[in-house]
Each structure stands twice: as structure tokens, then as C-alpha cells.
Amino acid sequence: MxxxxxxxxxxxxxxxxxxxxxxxxxxxxxxxxxxxxxxxxxxxxxxxxxxxxxxxxxxxQVVETLVSSDMRGELTPGLATSWSDAKGMRSWTFELPEDAEFHDGTPVTPDAVAASLEAAADEAASPLADAPVRRIVPVDSGVRFDLSAPYPTLPAVLTHYSTAALAPASYDDGHVTEVIGSxxxxxxxxxxxxxxxxxxxxxxxxxxxxxxxxxxxxxxxxxxxxxxxxxxxxxxxxxxxxxxxxxxxxxxxVAMESSLQPRTLLLKVNADHPVLGDVRVRQALSLALDRAGMADAVLREKELAATQLLPPSLRTWHEDGLEPLEHDPDAARDLLAEAGWKPDESGTLRKDGTPLRLTLTTYPDRPELPALATAIQASLREIGVEIEVDVTNSSEIPARHQDGSLELGLFARHFALVADPLVTVAETFAPQGEDWGVMNWRDGEVTKAVDGLLHSPSDDEAQEYRTRIVETAQQELPLIPVAWYRMNAAVSxxxxxxxxxxxxxxxxxxxxxxxxx
Structure with missing residues (x-):
């Protein structure tokens, strides 16, 4: 080492x-x-x-997850050579290779892998924490998950980086102090x-x-x-x-490589905010956004303007027949007037003497975000909404979610960090809220639809559930889509x-x- x-x-x-x-x-x-x-x-x-x-x-490629995926998102063996389910998907067994070693020379054993997975299941930030896991046990040639309910997406969850297997020497008093993978x-x-x-x-x-x-x-x-x-x-x-x-x-x-990602640049909205809790205000903010202009000016691709939450790269989740999000400042003003917001002599909207001022938090890790934040600020100023842009560390968005101080957050949400987008969609619309998902917003029908998808519905039922989620998100706008995303890299x-x-x-x-x- x-x-x-x-x-x-x-x-x-x-x-x-x-x-x-x-x-x-x-x-x-x-x-x-x-x-x-x-x-x-x-x-x-x-x-x-x-x-x-x-x-x-x-x-x-320092560490390995049990399951991997190919360039199309199809599941492939990772550290595990194969897997199988039993008891109506209430038990899953993952076989391990016989000759695998960790980087410190110790063998990759069922005990070591099970211990890493148990640590992942205890981490709230891991999707494995949301799985109905009763126990993870080492078996003769692998590890077995015993579950309290059927969970068909478990192999997809095990593609997430949080579930990587580490050598026992990686841990000191329960914390990772050295990354020793396989x-x-x-x-x-x-x-x-x-x-x-x-x-x-x-x-x-x-x-x-x-x-x-x-x-x-x-x-x-x-x-x-x-x-x-x-x-x-x-x-x-x-x-x-x-x-x-x-x-x-x-x-x-040097040349550019690019790939359309299953990622959306979106505005996270505090739905418990005294202003943003009104769906008419959220709809007005959405109508005020000139998405095509922003995508052209900032991303240099008008086609990346988001017309709905899930991008077309996620074919089963993108609804072609859904009425698209539009740019209509006049309709935005009408909705705000209906909600009681009237312009003062300077054009700033006020209600009961209070100006409509909001803080938008974003971060520079993705260089397009600050530029988009400035464009959003300009679009909303045109309808009388004053926005203060706060460009800070990315960690501030979850921190402000947790302490309740976040008003608007602009960030990039990847909907396929695990191979099945359902896992991320379920996190995004968790009724209790999620750091990179909804904030103080819940809908019983969306919750039922997510639960239905997690229990192996028929193809027709699955499509009905997905449509319900996407249509409700489009109407309620707890997350306001701004643009889709193309990853690029310069390669020598x-x-x-x-x-x-x-x-x-x-x-x-x-x-x-x-x-x-």
C-alpha cells in the first residue's frame, strides 16, 4: 500500500x-x-x-459493488459473480468469487462483505438503508439478504457506490479511515x-x-x-x-466526449414556506422561466430545456404525452395576483406590505449552475419576484434542508445513480422529504404509486403508477425542472x-x- x-x-x-x-x-x-x-x-x-x-x-475502480451495470444501464456482475432470489423476493443470495483479494492482501470473504453491507445499511445516505432488510448474513460462498418484504430492486440498489465492499482494515471504531477495496x-x-x-x-x-x-x-x-x-x-x-x-x-x-445523462437541473422548493407553500406561486415561478433561452445561453443547447422532471434518456419515465412546462410570464403574473401578490410602484410584488423576496442557494461544482441561477434571477425579476443568489458549498443545500432554512435550491439531480431509476424516484418523493428531493411536500397518491412500483406490478400497472407520479409532479411542482444535462469531457x-x-x-x-x- x-x-x-x-x-x-x-x-x-x-x-x-x-x-x-x-x-x-x-x-x-x-x-x-x-x-x-x-x-x-x-x-x-x-x-x-x-x-x-x-x-x-x-x-x-478502487472499490467494487456486488452488482454493476453496462453502458445501457443493464445489470451485470460486479464483485458478485451471480445472484438469485427465493421466498418471493424476500431472500436474495449473491455469490462471491473464490480468488478475490483486497488490496491489503486479505481475502474477500463473505464475513468481510457482509460487514461492509451492514455498515451501508446503517447509513441514511445509502439507498440500502431504505430497503426492507432484516439481516445480512455470510453464507458458504457469498452473502444473503433476508428481507421483511419482497424487494425486486435490491440488485439495482447494490450498484450504488455506498454499498461497496471494503476490507476489515478499512474501519477503525466503525469509521472508514482507509479505503482498501478489491x-x-x-x-x-x-x-x-x-x-x-x-x-x-x-x-x-x-x-x-x-x-x-x-x-x-x-x-x-x-x-x-x-x-x-x-x-x-x-x-x-x-x-x-x-x-x-x-x-x-x-x-x-484534444477532443470533446459527451453523453446525455439521466440528470435534471432543478429548483428544489420549500413547500412549507409561507410563500412557496402556495402551489400557485410554484406554478408562477415555473411559468416565468425562459428555459429554452437559458439552455441556449448557458448550456448552448436549446434542446436541453426541461419540459418535465424526468429526461428523455429515461424512456420508461419520460411521458411523451404530458403537457410540457411552458414560458408564459403573463400567466405567471395572473397566478401571483390570484394568490394576493400585487406590484408596487417599482414593480416588486408585495402582499400585506411584504415584498416577494426569496434566496436561491446553489454551488459552483457544476459550472453551469451559478450561470443558470443568474438567469433564473433575471427571469423572476421580470414578474416582480426578487431573488438573492447564494453560491456556496454543495453541502449547504442538504444542511439548509435539514434546519428548515432553505427556500429555493438549484442543483443537478441524477435519477439513475442505481441502475433502476425507481430507487432514486422513491427517494426523491419520500414523504418525510429528502436532502436532494422534495422538502415539506407529500402526496398520498404519489406515495401509493411508489409503493406499488416497489412490489412488482404488471407492466400496465407499472405504467399507470409512473404516469401518476410524473403528472402529479408536473402539476404540484415541489421540484421545478429547469434543464436536462449533457456530461462532457475533454480528452487528450x-x-x-x-x-x-x-x-x-x-x-x-x-x-x-x-x-x-
Whole structure:
């Protein structure tokens, strides 16, 4: 095992890289002959705990989940070689490989895997915590889940990064202090929140990856990331804003890869707020948004304007016949007037002398979010709603959800972090609310529909349930869709076989190789 550091901020490397890029004056620099695949992006590494890791250690293929998925979202073996159910889906058994090792040389045993899964089931942030698990027990050649109710989506839940298997030595007093997985790469060094370095694990039971070493660096400024891409200071760069993408397109030796994601950029609304609790106000805010204009100006693709909550990439959840969300400022003003909000001499809406002012919280991890927040602010000002934009850490949205202070939150919601979108949809519309889902909003029919989907309905029943959820969300707008999302990455031509996973489970680094020069 390489050196491991839990604390420290490695922004010095990012600064040096950006400075080097800047010194090039936009001219092409010589490619590095490093044997390290260098990845940069806006994402910070906030925790070693699987449930709070944002999937970094599955993306880098350091840890494995029992079940994986392919590029179409179909379930495939992960750490488990196979699985089966019994007792009407109240019992599931997952078989483990005989020759798997953790990175510290200890064998991957049923006991070790069961212990990791029990830890995941105790984490509220893991979808496994919502499964009807009575116990997780090691058996002769794998692990068995005994459930209190049928749960057909369990294999899909076990694709989530929070359910990764870790070696017993990863834990100290119940907390993860070192990430010791069983994947094709092992950790050399971690410095929270900025960098991870990994190297090829020689005892990996599968085909050895072509790339020996990989580094990830969090780089907060979009301009710095673009400079790193066009000056070849990084081989793969995520999170480029439109200007950066245009710069990459004009540079030889680097190309853009993109994939439409099952992700929606949306406004989370506190439905218990004295203003936002009125559905007419929520509908008015939605009608005020010029989604096509914002998608064109910020994302450079009008087609990404969201007409409903679930994007077309989720075919079974996207309702083609649903009346789309529209831009109609006059209708928005009428609804607000009906709700008692009248413009004063300056045009600001007031009710009982109180101005309609709200705070919109967002974060810069995805560079399009602050720009969209500014565009939303301008759209709402046109109908007399004053918005204060607060660009802060992404952790503030769940924190303000929990303490009740959130009014509006703008963020990107991925609806397929597990292979079956139902799991995320169920979390999103949880009656008790969810950090990245509804806030102080519940609907009995939606709850019944989600429960119905979780109990293996017929195809016709399932479609009826999905339609009920989508139509209610479109009418009630506890979450206001703004845009759909296309993931992009700048990739150097010294890299071959790089593919963007539409589900963002993994960066598939074990399949990448060096291009022949």
C-alpha cells in the first residue's frame, strides 16, 4: 500500500498546473510522457466513507459493488459473480468469487462483505438503508439478504457506490479511515478534498489494466480546467463551461466526449414556506422561466430545456404525452395576483406590505449552475419576484434542508445513480422529504404509486403508477425542472478507449489505454 493522507488540501498542484497552462499564452505545449493518466474536474473529495464519497472510489475502480451495470444501464456482475432470489423476493443470495483479494492482501470473504453491507445499511445516505432488510448474513460462498418484504430492486440498489465492499482494515471504531477495496486499482494517496492517486493492483483477478497510474485533481475554476485541457496539463478534464468547450474544439490534439445523462437541473422548493407553500406561486415561478433561452445561453443547447422532471434518456419515465412546462410570464403574473401578490410602484410584488423576496442557494461544482441561477434571477425579476443568489458549498443545500432554512435550491439531480431509476424516484418523493428531493411536500397518491412500483406490478400497472407520479409532479411542482444535462469531457489524443458512462457510476479507467503515437 502507498502512503495515505486523510487531511490536507492539495490545491497547490492545481495552481501550478493552471499557472503552467497560463504561461503558454494559449499556445500548444508539449505533451507529457508521464505514465500517469491525469484527470481533472470540479468535484471535491469530501469523505472516505462510501455513502458520502460521491462515488469517487467506484469511478476510479478502487472499490467494487456486488452488482454493476453496462453502458445501457443493464445489470451485470460486479464483485458478485451471480445472484438469485427465493421466498418471493424476500431472500436474495449473491455469490462471491473464490480468488478475490483486497488490496491489503486479505481475502474477500463473505464475513468481510457482509460487514461492509451492514455498515451501508446503517447509513441514511445509502439507498440500502431504505430497503426492507432484516439481516445480512455470510453464507458458504457469498452473502444473503433476508428481507421483511419482497424487494425486486435490491440488485439495482447494490450498484450504488455506498454499498461497496471494503476490507476489515478499512474501519477503525466503525469509521472508514482507509479505503482498501478489491478493484483493479488501489489507493496510493488521498488528500481531502482535492486529490486522489491510484495505481494498478497487481493481484487483480481480472485482466490487468493498460494504465499503470491515475491521478484525480479537483480544480474549482472552470477557466483553469479549460487551460489544463488545451495545454495538455491533464488528459481527461470534466466540467467545462461553453467557452471552455469552444476552446477545446479549436485545439488540435484534444477532443470533446459527451453523453446525455439521466440528470435534471432543478429548483428544489420549500413547500412549507409561507410563500412557496402556495402551489400557485410554484406554478408562477415555473411559468416565468425562459428555459429554452437559458439552455441556449448557458448550456448552448436549446434542446436541453426541461419540459418535465424526468429526461428523455429515461424512456420508461419520460411521458411523451404530458403537457410540457411552458414560458408564459403573463400567466405567471395572473397566478401571483390570484394568490394576493400585487406590484408596487417599482414593480416588486408585495402582499400585506411584504415584498416577494426569496434566496436561491446553489454551488459552483457544476459550472453551469451559478450561470443558470443568474438567469433564473433575471427571469423572476421580470414578474416582480426578487431573488438573492447564494453560491456556496454543495453541502449547504442538504444542511439548509435539514434546519428548515432553505427556500429555493438549484442543483443537478441524477435519477439513475442505481441502475433502476425507481430507487432514486422513491427517494426523491419520500414523504418525510429528502436532502436532494422534495422538502415539506407529500402526496398520498404519489406515495401509493411508489409503493406499488416497489412490489412488482404488471407492466400496465407499472405504467399507470409512473404516469401518476410524473403528472402529479408536473402539476404540484415541489421540484421545478429547469434543464436536462449533457456530461462532457475533454480528452487528450494520447488517450484511447475512453468512454463516458451515461450513469456516471464509473470512469471505466480499467478499459482505457495509451494511444499509439
Amino acid at each position: 502507498g502512503r495515505f493522507t486523510r487531511t490536507g488540501v492539495a490545491m497547490g498542484l492545481a495552481t501550478a498546473l493552471a499557472a503552467s497552462a497560463a504561461c503558454s499564452g494559449g499556445e500548444r505545449t508539449e505533451r507529457s510522457d508521464s505514465n500517469t493518466l491525469r484527470i481533472a474536474g470540479p468535484f471535491e473529495v469530501h469523505s472516505l466513507e462510501p455513502a458520502a464519497s460521491d462515488g469517487f472510489f467506484t469511478r476510479l 478493484g483493479p486499482y488501489e489507493i496510493d494517496r488521498v488528500e481531502l478534498p482535492a486529490s486522489i492517486e491510484v495505481s494498478r493492483f497487481d493481484e487483480w483477478r481480472g485482466d490487468q489494466p493498460a494504465i499503470e497510474k491515475i491521478s484525480f485533481q479537483a480544480v474549482g475554476r472552470a477557466e483553469s480546467r479549460a487551460l489544463m485541457a488545451v495545454s495538455f496539463q491533464a488528459d481527461v478534464v470534466f466540467g467545462l463551461e461553453p467557452a471552455g468547450r469552444e476552446r477545446v474544439a479549436a485545439t488540435n490534439g 489524443d494520447r488517450v484511447a478507449n475512453f468512454e463516458l458512462d451515461p450513469l456516471e457510476r464509473t470512469w471505466r479507467v480499467a478499459d482505457v489505454s495509451w494511444a499509439e503515437q
